[in-house]
Amino acid sequence: MKDFDISLNDLKQLTKWVKESSDIRELSLSYNGLELFISRNESTQRSVSSDAAGTPVTTAPAPSKQEQPELNKPTIAPTASKSSPTADVSVAENEHLITAPMVGTFYMSPKPGAPAFVEIGQQVEPKSVVCIIEVMKLMNNLEAKVNGRVKEIYVEDQQPVEYGQPIMLIEKE
Template sequence: MKNLDVSLNDLKQLTQWVKESSDIRELSLSYDGIELFISRNENTRRNAVSEATAAPSAVTSNGGIQNQTEIKEPVSAPVESPAASPAEVTAGENEVLIKAPMVGTFYKSPKPGAPAFVEVGQQVKPKSIVCIIEVMKLMNNLEAKVDGRIKEIYVEDQQPVEFGQPIMLIEKV
């Protein structure tokens, strides 16, 4: 079996990936005495204490342990839902609310200095790109998915967005 070097940064990236993936409810990983358990289910609680009572708190690039921390309490916790937006935003009968499908950074234009994809009052078609959400250097285009007019934009350019956060409101035409 191939020897894997798992760093703390690798575990953080894995945790972020699970948090951003809407189709993953639980993930359990055990490797070389280290256990990682992530659950979106609020009532799930798993005792992560293994037979080895010490786990590395940081792993160096050559695989050495910098220091050790004894685990006495379970380390799993539910992944928190995003906080509700300051103003509860709802879509009316003839409106569509576009929400962030993932955690990332909101961009209103394809590159700095370029015109915005859309502005308030602008007409859009179902395939019209309305913004980009960047996640770990990957650019994800969001489309309007309806014929309509941009009624409101709730996020400023280059601001972080949470999963489910309202981004813009489109009035159907």
């Protein structure tokens, strides 16, 4: 794959595209150490974690309505790859946390009305599909990756998820 650099002009064009697209609410992009998060949702907040040099953790608050006269004006906040919208989940040594690998919509079953892939207390294997994350009409299966039992499910069916958001906790066996 050929390497290429992203210019400031490319970022401006990307921002303009998100602003003008009525079907895009959020966009998260990570490339060569650059991370960009654009959201048209007024209440969205993203955290910035510390870097190796020890820069303190800061939060980029969502703009108020007075600062954002246009309803669909995108807000841009820096992100870090290890930040998570709900980082309060603690994981024991014998547990495996499944997090959202992308921004999308969480589905518990393969289609509406079908039984859920897994339920709390259910046994799973490494290749067991535990949920689907939909991104722009593409369905992405998430697998358990460990042998164990589903201990917690943090997201409700058909709810939006953000990159790094905890989805499910599996107790390893």
